[in-house]
Amino acid sequence: MQKQSTIQAMKIAGKGALMLLSERSIKWQLVAGALITITGICVGLTPFEWALQTLAIGLVLCTEGVNTAIEHLADFVEPKYDLAIGRLKDIAAGAVFLAAMTALLVATFIYLPKLL
Numbered sequence: 001m002q003k004q005s006t007i008q009a010m011k012i013a014g015k016g017a018l019m020l021l022s023e024r025s026i027k028w029q030l031v032a033g034a035l036i037t038i039t040g041i042c043v044g045l046t047p048f049e050w051a052l053q054t055l056a057i058g059l060v061l062c063t064e065g066v067n068t069a070i071e072h073l074a075d076f077v078e079p080k081y082d083l084a085i086g087r088l089k090d091i092a093a094g095a096v097f098l099a100a101m102t103a104l105l106v107a108t109f110i111y112l113p114k115l116l
Helices: 006-020 024-043 047-077 083-115
Strands: none
Touching: 024 047, 024 083, 047 083
């Protein structure tokens, strides 16, 4: 098998990112990220706060992407309900939950002092 170039790899990654945009869960995460970004503009975040917020949003989007890939792979491997596959999907969803809770904690640290 021939090794792909960096440009080819980036094209494939871009295609995957575009495929993610069709996923309902990613759309919801993007809406949440956009709303918190608009809020950041309104309250005037510092560069450090922007960095933290951007990392938190990215963490959630990345874990959501990995979760989506795991779910699609699991459904491909075993289309019918399977206890082990269900557990795998639950663990992947749990990772998204932990990332979202981390992002919520970051948002609390950033925005609570600004609201008080």
